[in-house]
Amino acid sequence: MLNFELYNPTNLIFGKGQIEKLSTLVPKDAKILLAYGGGSIFKNGIYDQVISNLKGFEIVEFGGIEPNPRFETLMKAVDVIKAEKINFILAVGGGSVIDGVKFISAAVNFDGNPIDILQKRILIKENAMPFGTILTLPATGSEMNSGYVVTIEATQEKLASGGSALFPQFSICDPTVIASLPKRQLENGVVDAYTHVMEQYLTYPTDAFLQDRIAEGILQTLIEVGPGVVENPTDYTLASNFMWSCTMALNGLIQKGVPSDWATHMIGHELTALYGIDHARTLAIIGPSLYKVMFETKKGKLAQYGRRIFNLTGSDDEVAKEAINKTVEFFHTMGMDTKLSQYTNDYDRTADFIVGRFEERGWKGLGEKQLVTLDKVKSIVEMSY
Ligand code: NZQ
Numbered sequence: 138m139l140n141f142e143l144y145n146p147t148n149l150i151f152g153k154g155q156i157e158k159l160s161t162l163v164p165k166d167a168k169i170l171l172a173y174g175g176g177s178i179f180k181n182g183i184y185d186q187v188i189s190n191l192k193g194f195e196i197v198e199f200g201g202i203e204p205n206p207r208f209e210t211l212m213k214a215v216d217v218i219k220a221e222k223i224n225f226i227l228a229v230g231g232g233s234v235i236d237g238v239k240f241i242s243a244a245v246n247f248d249g250n251p252i253d254i255l256q257k258r259i260l261i262k263e264n265a266m267p268f269g270t271i272l273t274l275p276a277t278g279s280e281m282n283s284g285y286v287v288t289i290e291a292t293q294e295k296l297a298s299g300g301s302a303l304f305p306q307f308s309i310c311d312p313t314v315i316a317s318l319p320k321r322q323l324e325n326g327v328v329d330a331y332t333h334v335m336e337q338y339l340t341y342p343t344d345a346f347l348q349d350r351i352a353e354g355i356l357q358t359l360i361e362v363g364p365g366v367v368e369n370p371t372d373y374t375l376a377s378n379f380m381w382s383c384t385m386a387l388n389g390l391i392q393k394g395v396p397s398d399w400a401t402h403m404i405g406h407e408l409t410a411l412y413g414i415d416h417a418r419t420l421a422i423i424g425p426s427l428y429k430v431m432f433e434t435k436k437g438k439l440a441q442y443g444r445r446i447f448n449l450t451g452s453d454d455e456v457a458k459e460a461i462n463k464t465v466e467f468f469h470t471m472g473m474d475t476k477l478s479q480y481t482n483d484y485d486r487t488a489d490f491i492v493g494r495f496e497e498r499g500w501k502g503l504g505e506k507q508l509v510t511l512d513k514v515k516s517i518v519e520m521s522y
């Protein structure tokens with residue numbers, strides 16, 4: 138097992154009816170920026186619950202944070218915070234709203250040009266504005282981690298960053314909020330969380346027995362509840378297990394003591410930036426090709442995954458190959474198209490474009506051993522056409 142430090146200060150409040158605790162979680166002297174997305178919270182009653190549990194607090198609303206939140210929009214919120222003398226932010230939404238709020242929290246007190254936080258990947262370790270979240274879409278784990286992904290519209294770049302000062306102070310996760318989610322978003326949530334586990338598990342063996350078993354437990358739970366929850370999001374057993382699996386997939390725990398990959402995400406972000414494809418769907422396109430191209434370095438873990446998750450038998454080679462097929466099958470069950478050509482006709486130059494971008498950024502080798510070099514990126518993207 139590799140050495141590690143585990144730091145996670147987020148107070149996670151999980152379960153039915155927990156939004157009622159909101160007023161006890163927000164600091165007493167808070168003047169709140171209530172940040173939300175395109176308005177789903179008005180239709181499903183979450184807005185009303187929030188407002189009725191914040192009586193007595195001064196609130197300024199900031200809506201319109203879009204899916205794949207944009208730097209340009211978020212900077213408008215920074216202006217509002219400064220003008221209104223806000224001292225606390227409440228994010229009510231999915232990964233996009235929560236990620237957007239993390240960037241706002243970082244940018245408000247940043248000494249310099251906030252675009253540098255993204256383009257120079259500056260980690261925020263102090264001076265962030267405190268914030269809490271109410272999660273409305275289980276998927277990203279953003280409610281219990283310190284990372285975020287923001288798109289710069291002007292340059293069509295989707296960039297990830299974070300820092301230890303960007304953990305939410307609290308996150309309320311009430312599984313009943315998923316009742317109003319469209320099926321497509323539920324499917325996305327399952328596949329995003331599944332791939333988060335794969336990024337931290339499907340590397341090379343480091344004798345981290347417990348981390349492997351926890352990771353496998355999350356994968357098995359997602360396979361167990363995923364197909365059902367997208368059909369019956371009001372089933373509390375399915376909803377609660379789905380929501381907790383998504384949080385556990387990316388709250389830092391399973392990544393301790395093991396290497397992590399993240400190349401599927403880095404390549405996938407480019408497909409969202411270029412074509413606007415939903416985040417999870419980009420992972421379903423890229424992941425399987427990456428496992429094939431990086432087969433030799435991942436074979437040991439692929440074989441373990443195949444035996445423990447899908448009960449496959451045979452040689453390491455056979456089991457590892459079949460495990461990739463089973464993964465694609467699961468993505469299909471979860472409503473994913475797994476080829477880029479199913480999303481756009483304009484794909485033939487995608488690999489060269491992405492390789493060019495990575496080159497400009499100096500990203501010469503991604504993945505757990507930096508072996509996903511630019512020629513491998515090209516092969517992975519071309520195999521995904
Ligand atoms: O904007 P509103 O009107 O709220 O509608 C949203 C949005 O259209 C809707 N929605 C959310 N909760 C709902 C609901 N509709 C009905 N009922 C509800 N309860 O769903 C749509 C998608 O929301 P979004 O927040 O974009 O989805 P998701 O949670 O999948 O977040 C995706 C973003 O997170 C980033 C992705 O790159 C992407 O930008 N990620 C963040 C990570 C992190 N911080 O750790 C890790 C992930 O790998 C990911 O990269």
Ligand code: ZN
Pocket residue numbers: 277329330332333402416
């Ligand atoms: Zn993801």
